[in-house]
Amino acid sequence: MALDKYGKSGTGVLESTVSFENLSDHELIDATRNGEKDAFTEIVNRYRNPLTNYLYRMLNDYEEAVDLAQESFVRVYFAIERYHSKYAFSTYIYRIATNLAISEIRKRKRRKLFSLTGLRQAEGNEEKEFQPKDEKPLPEDDLISDEEREVIEKAIAALPEKYRAAIVLREVEGKTYEEIADILELGLGTTKSRISRGRGILRKKIRKYFAR
Amino acid sequence: MDCKNFQNQFEVDAELEKESKQHLEGCKNCQTFRDEEVHLTRTIQSLPQVETPKDFGFRLNAYISSTEQVKRPLPAIWQIIRYALPTTAAVLIFGFVLINSNLFTNENPNLDQITEENKLELKEESEIETPLKDTNSSETLAVDTESSDQEIIPAGNSFEPVAPIISAERREPEFVTPVAKKEVKIRDAKNVINPAENLQNAEEEDFSGSRNIASTAPEVITPQSTNQNDSVRGESPKTNSVRKVDLINNLGMAVIEGSWKVTSIGKGSRADRAGIKVGDILISINGTSITDRNAQFARINSVRVLRKGKIISINLAN
Numbered sequence: 001m002a003l004d005k006y007g008k009s010g011t012g013v014l015e016s017t018v019s020f021e022n023l024s025d026h027e028l029i030d031a032t033r034n035g036e037k038d039a040f041t042e043i044v045n046r047y048r049n050p051l052t053n054y055l056y057r058m059l060n061d062y063e064e065a066v067d068l069a070q071e072s073f074v075r076v077y078f079a080i081e082r083y084h085s086k087y088a089f090s091t092y093i094y095r096i097a098t099n100l101a102i103s104e105i106r107k108r109k110r111r112k113l114f115s116l117t118g119l120r121q122a123e124g125n126e127e128k129e130f131q132p133k134d135e136k137p138l139p140e141d142d143l144i145s146d147e148e149r150e151v152i153e154k155a156i157a158a159l160p161e162k163y164r165a166a167i168v169l170r171e172v173e174g175k176t177y178e179e180i181a182d183i184l185e186l187g188l189g190t191t192k193s194r195i196s197r198g199r200g201i202l203r204k205k206i207r208k209y210f211a212r
Numbered sequence: 213m214d215c216k217n218f219q220n221q222f223e224v225d226a227e228l229e230k231e232s233k234q235h236l237e238g239c240k241n242c243q244t245f246r247d248e249e250v251h252l253t254r255t256i257q258s259l260p261q262v263e264t265p266k267d268f269g270f271r272l273n274a275y276i277s278s279t280e281q282v283k284r285p286l287p288a289i290w291q292i293i294r295y296a297l298p299t300t301a302a303v304l305i306f307g308f309v310l311i312n313s314n315l316f317t318n319e320n321p322n323l324d325q326i327t328e329e330n331k332l333e334l335k336e337e338s339e340i341e342t343p344l345k346d347t348n349s350s351e352t353l354a355v356d357t358e359s360s361d362q363e364i365i366p367a368g369n370s371f372e373p374v375a376p377i378i379s380a381e382r383r384e385p386e387f388v389t390p391v392a393k394k395e396v397k398i399r400d401a402k403n404v405i406n407p408a409e410n411l412q413n414a415e416e417e418d419f420s421g422s423r424n425i426a427s428t429a430p431e432v433i434t435p436q437s438t439n440q441n442d443s444v445r446g447e448s449p450k451t452n453s454v455r456k457v458d459l460i461n462n463l464g465m466a467v468i469e470g471s472w473k474v475t476s477i478g479k480g481s482r483a484d485r486a487g488i489k490v491g492d493i494l495i496s497i498n499g500t501s502i503t504d505r506n507a508q509f510a511r512i513n514s515v516r517v518l519r520k521g522k523i524i525s526i527n528l529a530n
Contacts (some may be wrong), residue, residue, distance in 0.1 A: 048264045056262045070272050077276055152255050171256040203248050
């Protein structure tokens, strides 16, 4: 079992030997293929938080984001023999996560279609049910109000999925255009265009706060 | 540079080119755009980062373990058994089918039918002919043998088992048992399991009780040549039975009468030339079933034989 260490750690915090920390992603993949269990632990350590954060911004649902992050790692683990180093490992795992997230968003849309029975009154906040409960204290920033953050979170969550993935990868995860193009399997021009359009939608949403 | 170009090229954290700077200084719209872009970026960057729960590793571990158990490959011995079992089964089934097919070719169900029929017929004959023998005595034998223009076969004093095979070369019955002993033999025959013996007994009965002694004469004896007094039920079939054997023998092959199985074939004989083989079972002659006791033949033009489960028609006209 590749992740025996998780069980042994008691707290569930991933640990990995020092020797793996300096290895590249591809080297870790090769080591995992060769039966080095700690190598996969190191991979999980590297990507668990960024991936969960990305999925959270995509889905605006923390539990779902954690579940899909887990599913992404499971898929990587069981398909590790088929992994090709054509792309960076981060591209590979973000692509898996993106596909899972988009599938989930589409599922939700279908569920929402059936759940709209008229009982729910339009209150100008159709994404309300997806709002996460922020457990972390927010960073102090006098220039940006909590209300503004809430609005931008909602605005991102309300973006069409094709813009949302590109915006989150670019603005939240800080990926380059090339990386985003690879993850989303798009051309570079299309990727830039989507990001630009997505930013335009978001800009309109927070314009009133900016004007104050 | 126009506004569109500026806005397309603008990156929040990237340093502006000289042209862009010049445009920005003189364009209020683009200044607002830049400020909004910067504010948007800062707002997004200020969003809280979520982290995985502490038990993420534990849950992932459990999930992978459970999935791995399902996907875990079978032990080597099971891998072997998994392939060996169907293979063995297939081989056994194939072997069974092969053996069965051999059995069918050797012991054809048609043969059983034929022998069964003969058994029944023999029983009938025995029942009918036993009284005949009592009344007719040896005189009938003499008359019949004369009238049938057959070679008279001397009666032996002792009963000996008769070889079931009537070969083509051995055309004369070797002996004829006395009538008195034959009756005993006929009764005993009912309890005899071997059909060949039964058949032979019937043949013996023919020789003595109803005087139609097996002849080696190739000439076909017409029904008219038999004594009118002998038009007892069952006589004609007996006559045909003997003739059939003779006709078959004349082809140069030996058969077991009753089962009609070819036991030997003379080299260069008509049967040999026609392609009949040892082990073939005769089914019909000239299109008439070989078990048809009323059928009469002057010459065998064609036969149908059962060979390895297949019926083959053989032309003997040549």
